[in-house]
Amino acid sequence: MKILKNQTLDQLLEQVDRQTDQQANQPEVEATVSEIIANVIKNGDKALKEYSQKFDKVELDDLRVPQADIDAAYKNADQDLIDALNLAKNNIVSYHQKEIQNGFVDAEQKGVVRGEKITPLAAVGLYVPGGTAAYPSSILMNVIPAKLAGVGKIVMVTPPQKDGIGQAVLAAAKIAGIDEIYQVGGAQAIAALAYGTESVPRVDKITGPGNIFVAVAKKQVFGQVDIDMIAGPSEIGVIADDSANPKEVAADLLSQAEHDKMARPMMVTPSEKFAEAVSDEIDRQVQTLPRKEIASASVANKGFIAVVDDLDEAFTVMNAIAPEHLEIELEDAMQYLNQIKNAGSVFLGFNASEPVGDYVAGPNHILPTGGTARFFSPLGVSDFVKRIQFVTYSRDALKNEEKAITTLARVEGLEAHARAVESRFN
Ligand SMILES: NC(=O)c1ccc[n+]([C@@H]2O[C@H](COP(=O)([O-])OP(=O)(O)OC[C@H]3O[C@@H](n4cnc5c(N)ncnc54)[C@H](O)[C@@H]3O)[C@@H](O)[C@H]2O)c1
Ligand SMILES: N[C@H](CO)Cc1c[nH]c[nH+]1
Ligand SMILES: [Zn+2]
Numbered sequence: 001m002k003i004l005k006n007q008t009l010d011q012l013l014e015q016v017d018r019q020t021d022q023q024a025n026q027p028e029v030e031a032t033v034s035e036i037i038a039n040v041i042k043n044g045d046k047a048l049k050e051y052s053q054k055f056d057k058v059e060l061d062d063l064r065v066p067q068a069d070i071d072a073a074y075k076n077a078d079q080d081l082i083d084a085l086n087l088a089k090n091n092i093v094s095y096h097q098k099e100i101q102n103g104f105v106d107a108e109q110k111g112v113v114r115g116e117k118i119t120p121l122a123a124v125g126l127y128v129p130g131g132t133a134a135y136p137s138s139i140l141m142n143v144i145p146a147k148l149a150g151v152g153k154i155v156m157v158t159p160p161q162k163d164g165i166g167q168a169v170l171a172a173a174k175i176a177g178i179d180e181i182y183q184v185g186g187a188q189a190i191a192a193l194a195y196g197t198e199s200v201p202r203v204d205k206i207t208g209p210g211n212i213f214v215a216v217a218k219k220q221v222f223g224q225v226d227i228d229m230i231a232g233p234s235e236i237g238v239i240a241d242d243s244a245n246p247k248e249v250a251a252d253l254l255s256q257a258e259h260d261k262m263a264r265p266m267m268v269t270p271s272e273k274f275a276e277a278v279s280d281e282i283d284r285q286v287q288t289l290p291r292k293e294i295a296s297a298s299v300a301n302k303g304f305i306a307v308v309d310d311l312d313e314a315f316t317v318m319n320a321i322a323p324e325h326l327e328i329e330l331e332d333a334m335q336y337l338n339q340i341k342n343a344g345s346v347f348l349g350f351n352a353s354e355p356v357g358d359y360v361a362g363p364n365h366i367l368p369t370g371g372t373a374r375f376f377s378p379l380g381v382s383d384f385v386k387r388i389q390f391v392t393y394s395r396d397a398l399k400n401e402e403k404a405i406t407t408l409a410r411v412e413g414l415e416a417h418a419r420a421v422e423s424r425f426n
Pocket of ligand 3: 234259
């Protein structure tokens with residue numbers, strides 16, 4: 001993997017920023033996606049089926065996966081898979097239960113009650129990627145927080161496969177408790193969820209990760225529906241020094257590189273020797289991977305190791321990049337938690353290998369990418385609820401505040417506002 005030495009912070013950030021721009025704003029992708037969305041709005045299921053044929057090479061009669069197929073997949077699945085999914089489910093549930101919000105009611109001022117009511121969304125659409133790999137784990141990550149939030153209707157979409165949706169995906173859907181699944185992927189799936197078609201119901205919010213077409217489509221339908229975040233091609237940033245093991249760090253970097261040709265494996269280290277050892281390990285290990293074509297492309301396109309002066313500079317660089325995953329491969333890693341300002345999910349210490357979080361730890365693996373961890377958070381229970389505010393006033397309490405209200409209303413030139421309150425007393 002490419003090693004960048006003697007770069008100023010600005011040079012390093014310029015390179016990463018440029019990459020971010022390319023990823024997020026590719027004009028051709030934007031144009032393709034808006035054409036797909038317009039076609040789905042106009043032609044509904046017919047457009048979905050045509051795109052499935054074009055992009056996924058699958059001819060479909062029905063978009064909905066029959067319940068019998070979901071039940072059969074669960075029944076016939078390997079026991080090890082069921083056990084692994086159940087272990088992951090339990091850990092994801094126990095983590096996300098702690099995120100549940102209860103709202104509040106206050107009665108601090110005499111005659112006034114104020115509050116906030118946490119209300120689950122009525123219908124959400126969950127995108128489960130399935131282009132170059134099947135992601136049963138992403139089903140659990142998507143569905144569990146939605147269920148804990150109390151969402152009424154959960155619809156899942158995932159790209160069609162030549163031999164039908166994979167058994168592991170359907171078994172995970174069964175374990176997660178979802179039974180409305182549509183086999184449609186990419187931008188067309190996002191359009192279907194946002195606008196509805198004859199088969200696919202319109203929802204209030206779309207969540208879940210996907211490739212660049214999915215990410216751009218979510219951006220384009222935002223406003224018609226809500227979205228969780230831009231969760232695009234995977235990223236891993238590592239801060240490491242000589243105390244880490246180059247073989248393990250290289251393996252962790254490749255774990256994310258194998259997701260996508262556009263995935264970003266990135267490392268910052270104060271040690272040139274360590275940088276070279278990791279780079280050599282990556283070149284060696286990548287050749288042994290079944291998905292070596294994808295992983296090598298990711299390393300070549302987006303990967304880099306930056307050698308910096310010290311650990312403080314390493315944190316400055318990583319905070320500016322705001323990676324989806326951040327591994328701290330340093331002794332006593334917990335002590336650095338306060339230095340981390342921007343990252344989706346942080347893995348502290350030599351044993352917290354990123355795939356622990358992808359599968360079983362419990363925190364969500366649907367995370368912001370492309371620098372958006374500066375302002376987006378991981379998917380969680382709060383994504384599936386909205387807040388409704390309420391107030392009630394006694395007549396005396398209203399009288400007490402009448403003057404303030406009418407003064408502000410008249411300063412804003414809004415006479416009807418003032419008179420609405422005065423009408424209670426005249
Ligand atoms: N950030 C996260 O939390 C997170 C989690 C899991 C996975 N991921 C990412 O999700 C992504 C999954 O990507 P994927 O491709 O495997 O599956 P995907 O389901 O996201 O995309 C597949 C779909 O892309 C569409 N498509 C493919 N080529 C197209 C083209 N030329 N024009 C228009 N549409 C086209 C097709 O409709 C296809 O069904 C990866 O980038 C992975 O890194 C991210
Ligand atoms: N690392 C991915 C998020 O970027 C999530 C995932 C699913 N399966 C394996 N990994
Ligand atoms: Zn992963």
